Amino acid sequence: MARPEVLVVAPLMPYLMEALQRDYTVHDRIHLSDPAALAAAAPRIRAVVANGEAKVPRELIAQLPALEVITVFGVGYDGVDVKAAHERGVPVTNTPDVLNDDVADLAIGLLLSVARRIPQADRFVREGQWPKGPIPLARKVSGARLGVVGMGRIGQAIAKRADAFGMHISYTSRSPRSDVNYTYYPDAVALAAAVEFLIVITPGGAATRGLIDAKVLKALGPQGFLVNVARGSVVDEPALVEALEQGTIAGAALDVFVAEPQVPEKLRQMPQVVLTPHMASGTRETREAMANLVLSNLAAHFAGTPLLTRVPA
Ligand code: 8YV
Secondary structure, three states: OOOOEEEEOOOOOHHHHHHHHHHOEEEEOHHHHOHHHHHHHHHHEEEEEEEOOOOEOHHHHHOOOOOOEEEEEOOOOOOEOHHHHHHOOOOEEOOOOOOHHHHHHHHHHHHHHHHHOHHHHHHHHHOOOHHHOOOOOOOOOOOOEEEEEOOOHHHHHHHHHHHHOOOEEEEEOOOOOOOOOOEEOOOHHHHHHHOOEEEEOOOOOHHHOOOEOHHHHHHHOOOOEEEEOOOHHHEOHHHHHHHHHHOOOOEEEEOOOOOOOOOOHHHHHOOOEEEOOOOOOOOHHHHHHHHHHHHHHHHHHHHOOOOOOEOOO
């Protein structure tokens, strides 16, 4: 039987790409590089493989008449027009759970980094500043008040870790959860006003665009720190830059940005900001587990068995 044909719409790690190439005929990003090649292959393309950052808009779905499944290498699928896919009867899968630990670990790592100024301290030692005098004192994390924006699976993994630091945990989400004991606030402004550290881990997309705006940052206040491991779109980036410039908040640690891999020059210049390149799930162990889940979903689809991790309608 002919190997199923797959359109890959984002750069994928070699581990996943090589595994795909073993079992499928892979068209690598021809929708961007070669529209004529896409038009020629489209009647045979049965699956799309995306990543967390990739766009799979309605127009692309419409160009693929034989499309049967969209698999996302990532838990977030805000770049995929799920509605358009479902209208066509095309299911979408993602990679939940396998990355919870890594994303939560990095969230706590960023929180410690920005409060204890670990990157600055590293530079202080390397640049030979130490013999000239002590480094300025930092902010204590253990026992502080933490707000988590989004109390899904990763939010809970973050809270569990913060709990071990004796932090007082509150959260906001669409509705209070019956399965956690943390204090609930109905919106991000009320939450920000009540805490010293705010970690953002809510899905991206239209529903959360600009959720962390100037009002939330003002409520977080001059002693407050923001950590974003969700999507750049959840934070109003110009408002954040302004809040940092004006001292409206104390600092920020950011793994995600609006126009990745571009990061605003102003943020790159600020000493009270810690920046990482969208790497929260970026360990070999977790990325391989994510890749295996993509492969298992594809294999299940082509074997006619139930998908493992289908996203809801
Ligand atoms: C990316 C992510 O998918 O899981 C998500 O939603 O954003 C990440 O894990 C990863 O960087 C691969 O592109």
